[in-house]
Amino acid sequence: MSNNIELALHEIKNNKMIIIANNANESDIPAIFCPANFIDVGKIDFCKKYSSGELYLLISQAFLTKFDEKSRCSILNNGLVSYKNKSSNDVYCDIKDAVVDFNADKASIKASQTDILKLPDVQNSCLEIVQFAGFEGAAVICELMDENGKMLRGDGLMEFAKKHGICVVSTDEIKRYKIANVPFIQRTASTNLPTDFGTMQMHVYQNPITKIEHIVMMSNSENRFTKGQKPLIRVHSECITSEVFFSKKCDCKQQLSNSMKKVIESGCGAVIYLRGQEGRGIGITNKIRAYSLQEEGFNTIDANKKLGLPVDARDFTDAVSILYDLQVEKFNLYTGNPNKGKFLNEYGFSFDIISPQVELNEHNNRYLHDKVEKMGHGLVFGN
Template identity: 35%
Template sequence: MSGWNEAVERLRAGRAIALADEGRDGVAHLLAAGPEALPVLLREGRGPLTVVGGGEAVPPATGGLDVLLHAPRAGGTLVLPTVEAAAQDLAAAAAPGRAALLRAAALPGGVLARDGAVQDFAARLGLATLSIQDVVTQRLATETIVEEVAAATLPSLYSDQPLAVHAFRGLLDGTEHLALVRRPGGTGPLGPAPLVRLHSECLTGDALGSLRCDCGEQLRSALKLIVEDPQGGAVVYLRGQEGRGIGLANKIRAYALQERGLDTVEANTELGFPADMRDYGVAVQILKALGIGRLRLLSNNPRKRAALERYGIAVAERRGLRIGPNPHNATYLETKRLKLGHDLSAAGLKVASEP
């Protein structure tokens, strides 16, 4: 991958770059910040031309291509890390006010450039390459997207001494988040690698006792574990992440689809969403505000560890948080193991009543 500055300079000079998408279908895109590099997109791309934002009209000489107009989204990749948002952010950095032009990158023969082929594609054309994650990381390193707005103590069922509770507000969307911190002895400094759980909001599981998931039990177990840990720890409660990011009403719609036989991933897809839309940039800035740059992570999800490490958080250990299944969530947990890569053993997912 190229550096951020190199990619921005090339866009500013009217040249195209390659934009890699590590998620979704993995297809790379050609990106230009204005019409100067349009011939490269026409020659080396495939499919419709997407025009993102900018005050300009659709560029002329598009060779009869279908042109898709994509409205800019406030917050860009820090709200939703898509290829269109990354194009918006890069164009804004390189040439404010100009439209970003996107087209899927194609190898000779018309096959789309995916995954490992992206570097060869870019090398053949002498293009700088950047990934969506590079864009997110750059923005997180240079912008503040969350602020602490309140702090107090919280007597808790899970602790013999009150927990410290910190309230944060996202500056991009106003979503409020909490961090519950237990310090050794109640008031001592956190250890060099405190135990941390990043917990996505789940109203149905956390507050209403739903048996469809393991979220509520994971939250309660995490609170007990940080209290018991000699280094102390924190539970960062991330709101706005219902249903792996699809929202509360859509989660209920997904439940209805599951009642018709779809699994949790298939239901999200049927509703038009990726399997997992969550991003942990806000969580990283909350951790840094709490003075936590190195931690032991309470999670069954290896992708969560990878996300934190990409954002510069050192993860000394990932510790599983396994909850025994029940007849209502066994299929859900098995789907997370098979399709989302969660570290759950098949044997451990058998319901106790099964032979």
């Protein structure tokens, strides 16, 4: 999965430019770049010759604080550019004279948030990979446009890259690389926990950005999985109405207890219990508003829409990060939700689906049939 990124990192460190393209957003212009302190006249000439797109210095917000815009002088440790003082020992390469005018009015210096997990666009991804390669958050970047001002995409982009021997990476690959390689979710506590179904090992994980704490319940006193194991994995979203208050309107509690039982039976598995995902990610207030609309006749999909909210607002990135931490390779995924599988698939996981069996009652009948018929879930009904 990360071979392409490894190659790109190798190329970046070896003073080669790299192309980056956003595979999810067609309007995000692909770009060619190198770490700012590797820029030289040859690279600038190449960009000018083959692209009519904008060429600029891209810096991370964090790095911006080091950049003294007023004095028109960059203050990189190893010296990037000097606006005024060309003779400074700090100067690595004065790219102003070559092509870039660092006049702020012309917006040729851009700062990016570098939150690739939230916004995997070309700029953020560029700064991420430059930093993975061991450089500071600054890059010289050139939008790839042809002579008519049309962005290079698809086959045209690949042909260009092939012709000039340039490595191409996608924003998605960089995001996946980050999740897999940069410690993100942190395990904060562990204990044995006797449950109705048997004793399990409970691990608490925290997302350092959102501060949300998730729970992992493992089959026995395992800390992580070992090579060759194929655990049973359940990625479960919290549901306070059924799991705490015994609501009969949904199948969430059934799914939680069934998966805990199955994990214990299998002797090798984990339930990843995701908090902060109440109501398919819309929160408890909105979920209860949606329930109230359902009392008026709306189904589970239209109720969310009526509230102006997504039908499913969940993001399973935290689960992905936990799966990496658990050292899961191949697994059986206990789910009826095709989107969950699709999401995990995109991170290169290899798994087989096990469809959950759920019991119908008069209160959940419509909801569960809507999940199957309107949301494409693979549930097995039975008592």
